[in-house]
Amino acid sequence: MTKPRSRRGGGRPTIADVARKAGVGAITVSRALREPGRVSEDLRREIQAAVDELGYVPDPNARALASARAEVFGVLVPSLTNNVFAEVVRGIYDSLSDSPFRIQIGNTHYSGLEEERLLQVFGSQRPAALIVAGIDQTPGARRLLENAGCPVVQVMETGPDPVDMMVGFSHFDGGRTAAEHLLEAGYLKIGFIGARMDPRSQRRLAGYRAAMEAAGLFDPRLITTTPVPSSVSLGRELFRDALAKMPTLDGVFCNNDDIALGVLFECRRASIDVPKQIGIVGFNDLDMMQVSFPSITSVRTHRYEIGTRAVAMALSAITGSRPEQRIVDLGFELMRRESTAR
Amino acid sequence: MTKPRSRRGGGRPTIADVARKAGVGAITVSRALREPGRVSEDLRREIQAAVDELGYVPDPNARALASARAEVFGVLVPSLTNNVFAEVVRGIYDSLSDSPFRIQIGNTHYSGLEEERLLQVFGSQRPAALIVAGIDQTPGARRLLENAGCPVVQVMETGPDPVDMMVGFSHFDGGRTAAEHLLEAGYLKIGFIGARMDPRSQRRLAGYRAAMEAAGLFDPRLITTTPVPSSVSLGRELFRDALAKMPTLDGVFCNNDDIALGVLFECRRASIDVPKQIGIVGFNDLDMMQVSFPSITSVRTHRYEIGTRAVAMALSAITGSRPEQRIVDLGFELMRRESTAR
DNA sequence: CCTCACATGGGTAGCGCTACCATTTGTCTG
DNA sequence: CAGACAAATGGTAGCGCTACCCATGTGAGG
The missing domain is CATH 3.40.50.2300 (Response regulator)
Structure with missing residues (x-):
């Protein structure tokens, strides 16, 4: 009898409903919504009223398809x-x-x-x-x-x-800056500890390496990495590994702050004095770096x-x-x- | 002369292109992709070949509009x-x-x-x-x-x-469990420290309160909250506030782990012994809770x-x-x- | 008075896909 | 072997919106 208003749509108001109610063409409604400048003040108001009354919300899928x-x-x-x-x-x-x-x-x-x-x-x-x-x-x-x-x-x-x-x-520069800071502070056996060595981490490592080589202090045994995702507990474990490998370690540049925090906790637990015996630098400067005790040096990124x-x-x-x-x-x-x- | 293959589309292959290439109807391509069971093995293979050759990817917008x-x-x-x-x-x-x-x-x-x-x-x-x-x-x-x-x-x-x-x-139960644990451990002046008191935090607080009242130890001055978003540094500050308000505090249930970590750091900094002088319980059990020194009791959520x-x-x-x-x-x-x- | 530019609004024809229904073919039943 | 029925495929008509082009009205300029 009455042809169904819409066969498939959930009966939500369409742009045609708004147009009918406002007594204008559908295209004008479309314009009023997208380029208000091209529709006269009066019509714009009437259309807006119809939109509000019907609770019309444009269908982004139809919009995307058409445009x-x-x-x-x-x-x-x-x-x-x-x-x-x-x-x-x-x-x-x-x-x-x-x-x-x-x-x-x-x-x-x-x-x-x-x-x-x-x-x-x-x-x-x-x-x-x-x-x-x-x-x-x-x-x-x-x-x-x-x-x-x-x-x-x-x-x-x-x-x-x-x-x-x-x-x-530049992650390379960030890594180099961290290592140079440790060198300037007088640390010599500076390790690199990194988890999940994605390309950015690799470049931080390269920066660290450049600084260490420039100082004539690079040693591959200073590097401890893993493809495992980073976490605080992983930081602790990697630090233990690093220390086992190189007991004379006196500094670490951590690939990120989670690792750095894990290193700090392990130092506390093992009664290793930070910064006297070991210097720590993190990366990213999460909020907790400035609060920890001792607070942790980090490379702040924006x-x-x-x-x-x-x-x-x-x-x-x-x-x-x-x-x-x-x-x-x-x-x-x-x-x-x-x-x-x- | 030749009518443009598509006036607006970026010239990407459509389902009609695939259909033409495979020598079938568009609807059959659609079915082969969405309900493979309803299309014969042979056609399916041919359609798949056409799809691969043309690099056809269905347009999700058109699909959403039609269905x-x-x-x-x-x-x-x-x-x-x-x-x-x-x-x-x-x-x-x-x-x-x-x-x-x-x-x-x-x-x-x-x-x-x-x-x-x-x-x-x-x-x-x-x-x-x-x-x-x-x-x-x-x-x-x-x-x-x-x-x-x-x-x-x-x-x-x-x-x-x-x-x-x-x-x-149940956040209420979680809060109550945390407080009861502190009570069982023998702490008496147990504070609640919470940031960004959203509805879930409110219910954890209510659980804490229920436990404290059941023990006859509730005191509103034990509660320290703020609408500010949570962070480790905020935990430190709120703990200082709590301590200033109630110097005899001997335990804290922290609304979340960030706060708990901030409290721990402040304790270390102020040489307050954890757990002897102050007991700490966090909420959520982030990875770092088990690594910190001392490790922090927390309510693990899934x-x-x-x-x-x-x-x-x-x-x-x-x-x-x-x-x-x-x-x-x-x-x-x-x-x-x-x-x-x- | 006509022409032209500009501002404003509308009509038509899709965008690429799928719902719905129709058609064809092969198989099974009685 | 006719009729029923299921499986496989196709045709048609939109889904709700906007691009494109056209119609109308207004005022300025000739």
């Missing part, structure tokens, strides 16, 4: 629980909270293959922008990024050859800002004005604390 | 950096990594209004399922959840009145499992067989350690 562009930021990180990436993601969320853009996070689990797979999935939605952690994409992933047809920001690191844009800092800056760059690229500076180095800061104050 | 259902799990958490929620989210991701479902995370910043706004946005996509943290939704949010037309799982807590399904544990279980329940509801048990209590476990071993 060949989804209002989605795709974000690819290697871990969700690692505080470092969580902070970057938080920066991204905060910067995007007042925009129409939704966010979709992919967890690559530090796997290049998984990254490729996720890029495929993300790309199929025609996202408005992509933010990916790291600069060491597989060739396949890189090709996907280049053909994504949207702004791409690589974050966490800077490097010579961006796909599109980059925000980060993780939240990396997220906000990446969004700012992507947004300006979306609106057509690509930022003049395609590679942004946010640097880092050595926070000197008690753990190296000999 | 009135997006393959998306909406997840709402109050914080992205809080390790507790990060673990839940990780469980969700891991459980969904082999499924066709994408994940969209919303950050409510502990705000009921923001939660409502995000539910509106998420709902407009017709998600396959919604997972939301907590059970204290605003009336508006609750209505949106009830009308979402998809399975809903409330996580982190259990309560009497689920919108649909629930996975969590955060990752909450995520995986929530997904399992949602998936079975999607496939039509709602789980018999709509409320799942995953419990908690008191981990006794040095910080209360008097």
Whole structure:
């Protein structure tokens, strides 16, 4: 009899319902919502009233299909629980909270293959922008990024050859700075302890090595690493290993703060005096580094800002004005604390 | 002359291209991809070959529009950096990594209004399922959840009145257990220290209070809280405040492990013996609790499992067989350690 | 008075996919 | 061997929205 108002849709109001109620064409409703400047004041008010009354919410899927562009930021990180990436993601969320853009996070689990797979999935939605952690994409992933047809920001690191844009800092310099600080403080047998040696960790290690070699103090036995994910308890274990291997160790540069905290706890437990017998430097400068006893020297990185800056760059690229500076180095800061104050 | 193959699309292969190449109808390609059982072996192979050759990836937006259902799990958490929620989210991701479902995370910043706004946005996509943290939704949010037309799982807590399904544990019991443990260990002036007093923290406080009142030892001056977000450094400060207010304090139940760690560090710094002079209990049992020196007693919660279980329940509801048990209590476990071993 | 530019609004035709229904073929029953 | 029925495939008509183009009205300029 009466033809069903919509065969499949859940009966939610559509743009046509709003248009009918406001006595205008559907396209005008669409414009009123997306480019208010192109619709007269009067109509805009009437349309808004109809929208409110019906409780109309545009269907993002239909919108994406029609405009060949989804209002989605795709974000690819290697871990969700690692505080470092969580902070970057938080920066991204905060910067995007007042925009129409939704966010979709992919967890690559530090796997290049998984990254490729996720890029495929993300790309199929025609996202408005992509933010990916790291600069060491597989060739396949890189090709996907280049053909994504949207702004791409690589974050966490800077490097010579961006796909599109980059925000980060030099992990090599960070590692070197940490090691140099220990050397300046008078430590000699300075170990490197690292878990989950991803490419960024590798470059921090390379920086450490450069500093040690420059001082003529490098020894491969000073290095203790594992592919296992980082944790405080792992820091403790790795430190024991390092000490067993090299009992005369008098300093450690820890690949991150979890490890550093584990080292500190083990020192306390084994009655090793920090900083007298062992100097400790962490990486990232989590909040707890300044509170611990003794407080721990660490390389502060600007993780939240990396997220906000990446969004700012992507947004300006979306609106057509690509930022003049395609590679942004946010640097880092050595926070000197008690753990190296000999 | 030749009509453009597609006016707006980026020239990516569509299902029609695949169909043409495989010499079948578009609908058959669609079926071969979604319900392989309904297409003969031979065609399936040919279609797969065409898909591979063209590099066809279905457009999720078109799919969602046509089927009135997006393959998306909406997840709402109050914080992205809080390790507790990060673990839940990780469980969700891991459980969904082999499924066709994408994940969209919303950050409510502990705000009921923001939660409502995000539910509106998420709902407009017709998600396959919604997972939301907590059970204290605003009336508006609750209505949106009830009308979402998809399975809903409330996580982190259990309560009497689920919108649909629930996975969590009793924070009241957790708080009470922590306080009772301190009482049994012989502590008397047991303080409660808590940051960001969200509803779950409030219930842990209520549990603590119940235990203290049962022992006839409750005193409001034992409670130190703040709405400020939790951190290790905040733990230190709040402990100082608590001690200033009540110098005879001999134990603290910390609302979470960050706070507990801050308390421990302050004790070391002020040469207060743990556990002799002060007993400390944390909440959640992060990895570092067992490594610290002294190790810290904490209430272990099953955060990752909450995520995986929530997904399992949602998936079975999607496939039509709602789980018999709509409320799942995953419990908690008191981990006794040095910080209360008097 | 006509032409032209500009501002404002609408109509039409898809975007790429799937729900619904129809058709074809082969197999089984009585 | 007719009729019933299931399995396999296809055609048609949208899903809700926006790109593209066109229609109308207004005022300025000739």
